[in-house]
Amino acid sequence: MSTVTTTIADDIERYLSAQQEKSLLRFITCGSVDDGKSTLIGRLLYESKMLFEDQLSQLEADSKKVGTQGGNLDFALLVDGLAAEREQGITIDVAYRFFATDKRKFIVADTPGHEQYTRNMITGASTADVAVILVDARKGVLTQTRRHSYLVSLIGIRRIVLAVNKLDMVGYSQETFERITNEYRAFAAQIGLHDIASIPLSALAGDNVTESSANTPWYGGPSLMAYLESVPVEDDARLNQPFRLPVQWVNRPNLNFRGYAGSISAGEIRRGERVRVLPSGRESRVASIITAAGEAASARCGQAITLTLEDEIDISRGDVIARADAPPAVADQFEATLVWMNEEPMLPGRPYLLKLGTRTVGVTCQQPKYRVNVNTLEHLAARTLEMNEIGVCNLNLDRAVAFDPYAENRETGGFIVIDRLTNNTVGAGMLHFALRRSQNVHWQATVVDASARATLKHQTPRVVWFTGLSGAGKSTIANLVEQKLLALGKHTYLLDGDNVRHGLNKDLGFSEADRVENIRRVAEVARLMMDAGLIALVSFISPFRAERDMARALAGPDGFVEIFVDTPIDVAEERDPKGLYKKARSGELKNFTGIDSPYEPPEQPEIRIDTTADTPEQAAGKIVDWLLHR
Known part of the structure; x- marks a missing residue:
């Protein structure tokens, strides 16, 4: 092999190694219709040099064909891939895009702005670390801005970027920017959102997207890209949580091996540590930790691993393996927040399926305690939940499951509701706590059966x-x-x-x-x-x-x-x-x-x-x- 070839191979290996070592930030863009979410993401992709020549050529051709930006590039076309989206000029599904800079890798979800597609926004927010909430500077804070912010707070996202977009259309007015910022912060404080970075933007012109803009000399904060490159990622916080491994698959290739495979949702584990399996409560020690690269002495959140244990324990898909000194709780009745996502209303007492982590069980929802008016945060009486409505109700499961409150762990506290007949996802929710009766009411054994x-x-x-x-x-x-x-x-x-x-x-x-x-x-x-x-x-x-x-x-x-x-x-x-x-x-x-x-x-x-x-x-x-x- 020539020296030149060896050097190229070494450069490629170093590049790939550097990419693997970069931290990954997941974020969403949300807001009302036509606030410029897709344009912003398209601009980020363009500025981060993540477009191939054929993609750039196609973008230039499509921009001329659509003709909405007066001959300039229409960056929204990079994201609005569905034909229906281009025809309507709105995003109707969640579009995921990957890009990277020298400092970090990113996965961004462009979520729908229209109220009809709020359910799709929940999907995009479920794994995000940061929410970029766009507000059109001409319109200010709207109903859908409040709705998405409330959903973001429910999902557990605590870091918010208030992107006041289209500032070029109001003459880069500092007064407008500050008025919108103050109004939004007042509402956000009511729903527990305090970590808010307000950034004046023009996604179309590029102001404060990747570099500070001379058009906003009164703004001294970071550009959007600088903020995204420096904000702490959620994985750092999850590492400090108690170890959780929802078992996805029992690996038994032969009689001499039994492993329990899954992705670590929180914490870390080391060989030899004592673990407890929930809901059974049986305990053992970790015999080995197997990763894609082979056996390891330890593993941490985000890794897909296979554990083997020193003892033979009956473990199946849906069980949770935890450190013995910090196990999750086990219950079959809960209070939860429920976001209904189906055109058919939620019917109290109807049997559904509930998927929590890797466990699927039967569930019935009781009549809501209340539903939430997302504009006023008022609690309203409700007999059921219609599509896009949010309420709090009690859940009755047909068997006990291991769980953590959603506020402590998204993976073991967040669930989806599935229709038994169609297998469609009809709701999503967050567990608050187990009901006392789930622990205190037991089946009384009788002699006459x-x-x-x-x-x-x-x-x-x-x-x-x-x-x-x-x-x-x-x-x-x-x-x-x-x-x-x-x-x-x-x-x-x-x-x-x-x-x-x-x-x-x-x-x-x-x-x-x-x-x-x-x-x-x-x-x-x-x-x-x-x-x-x-x-x-x-x-x-x-x-x-x-x-x-x-x-x-x-x-x-x-x-x-x-x-x-x-x-x-x-x-x-x-x-x-x-x-x-x-x-x-x-x-x-x-x-x-x-x-x-x-x-x-x-x-x-x-x-x-x-x-x-x-x-x-x-x-x-x-x-x-x-x-x-x-």
């Missing part, structure tokens, strides 16, 4: 769930089934929708939220009846699959029988024994299933009854035969 009660009654307890439209014939068929079972000496009880609303559920209306709570209560009662050894017959419209799936989960797969009383709506409406369809059609009765509220038919019921082919007597006979022979 469900099996003993069932043996005494000589029957297999079940929850037999009749679902279908109003007027389908559910109650009629369920009554006949109970009569036949009683004649056979079976012990039953019939829970009918109308009857239950006279007592247990008389406080509930017919909104989607109330319908969900109606079914949740009935499902819990039916489970208790099955535990008592009874055959519980449940006749409810129960229009939503999620709640029927919740009832099935409570009863267990072998104890739940779903009966779909399948009747076309025109037939059910023709019968209309209670005159409800007529009232719904006239507008007297709101939220009526099949008219102005949806019905989600079962996809795989155990029994389907076609009431256009079978009489109620025939349908009841089929159901009883199924129950006796299964």
